[in-house]
Amino acid sequence: METSYYLTCRSLTYAQKVSKALTAARLRNILIRTPQNMSREGCGYAVRVSSAVLSDALNTLAVSGLPPKRVYRVTPAGAYEEVPF
Numbered sequence: 001m002e003t004s005y006y007l008t009c010r011s012l013t014y015a016q017k018v019s020k021a022l023t024a025a026r027l028r029n030i031l032i033r034t035p036q037n038m039s040r041e042g043c044g045y046a047v048r049v050s051s052a053v054l055s056d057a058l059n060t061l062a063v064s065g066l067p068p069k070r071v072y073r074v075t076p077a078g079a080y081e082e083v084p085f
Contacts, residue, residue, distance in 0.1 A: 002050045003050070003074060004049070004074050005048070005051065005054050005071055005083070006007040006032075006034070006048050006071070006072045006080070007047045007049065007057065007070075008038070008043050008044060008068055008069045008070045008071070009046060009068060010070055012045050013018055013043070014066070014071035014075060015031055016031065016069040017066055018047045018066050018068065021060060022047065022049070022052055024055055025057075025060045027057050027060060028050065028053060029047045029049050030047070030048045031045065032045070033046075035080065037078065038080040051073075054071075058068075058085055071085045072081055
């Protein structure tokens with residue numbers, strides 16, 4: 001099973017821009033509400049990607065000037081762990 005990574009965003013509009021940039025780069029992603037136990041500032045939005053495209057996604061976003069706020073991965077136990085990027 002592939003690991004999921006969540007690229008958190010500061011707003012819905014920003015998350016939509018992130019998703020659009022990844023889609024344009026042909027990187028599979030899903031725009032979602034940030035799970036409540038992951039978000040430090042309450043509700044928000046994230047873009048979920050697989051481990052297979054994480055590196056390409058982060059590079060694409062850096063070039064596009066759209067870095068995520070934080071990156072989290074889902075641990076085997078189902079918890080969310082922040083990942084430095």
